[in-house]
Amino acid sequence: MSPQKLPTRSLFIFVALLLITKASPVRAQSCGSTGVAVQVLGSGGPEMQDKRASTSYLIWENGKVRIVLDAGGGSALRFGESGAQMSQVDVFLFSHFHVDHSGDFPALIFSSWFENRNRPLPVFGPVGNKFMPSTTEFIRDLFNDPHGAWRYLSELVEPTAEGGYTLQPHDVPPSARPILVFRNTDMALYAVSVTHGAFPALAWRVEIAGKRIVFSGDTNGEGDGLTHLAKNADLFVAHNAVPEGATGVERRLHMPPSVIAEIAANAQVKQLVLSHRMLRTLGSENETETEIRRRYSRLITFANDLDCFPIN
Ligand SMILES: [Zn+2]
Secondary structure, three states: OOOHEEEEEEEEHHHHHHHHOOOOOHHHHOOOOOOEEEEEEOOOOOOOOHHHOEEEEEEEEOOOOEEOOOOOOOOOHHHHHHOOHHHOEEEEOOOOOOOOHHHOHHHHHHHHHOOOOOEEEEEEEEOOOOOOOOOHHHHHHHOOOOOOHHHHHHHHHOOOOOOOOOOEEEEEEOOOEEEEEEOOOOOOEEEEEEEEOOEEEEEEEEEOEEEEEEEEOOOOOOOOOOHHHOOOOOOEEOOOOOOOOHHHHHHHHHOOOOHHHHHHHHHHOOOOOOOOEEOOOOOOHHHHHHHOOOOOOEEEOOOOOOEEEEEE
């Protein structure tokens, strides 16, 4: 090889490395190919300017997505990018029905219409009040004939004798202590009521293949129900929607870093993932981590869309 050719070869290697680096979204499609993993579909809040999808998470097991939790705006696109298929999903969970947690649900459901799903899809979420529909009302308001917004999909809420693809919504009764909501051969789902202003909201614990994964959902962290739910979790996904020192309506809705730290430390969770990142917390990661480190010393990660967290 002549010496003149070396720069060309170096350039080729450099370009190849660039291509490999750019291929990371493809790598994301292998999330959960073996064992259990959590994938963040949406790491943002309601603001479009955060350039993130709104809240949504997947639980993968051995290459299949088993659970979807929330479906905020933008998450339907991320769902496709993740390589997941709605035909694989066993259960759909909602923390609450703010738009940034539920806005893409009809898009996901309509997309799944074109998949080969032949079994019902249970949907679990909170009860309603004067500000929010219950889970059963939410599904009815979307798909029921004659008043649902997308009543052309009303077949999804009319169970057939053949037991095909229908939505099976359930309202989880409010409880200050974790309650078992769903169990099948290899997973158990627990919920606890959490305070999110005046809006009925749930935190969730997924127990699957011996792993324990907990999602705070949106909450101001009041009470100790979430701490009980999160006890000894392998992974705790907490929402980092407000900075330390937040007051007023922000604080009535969300927990600051010191409260996240207290819950993570008291529950002795093995790993903390911070999501639901908003303009008011983005860019303050150092301050947030410093505050959390006062109480909690194990692994902390700030989530980005499509991040995959294998549970070892
Ligand atoms: Zn939210």
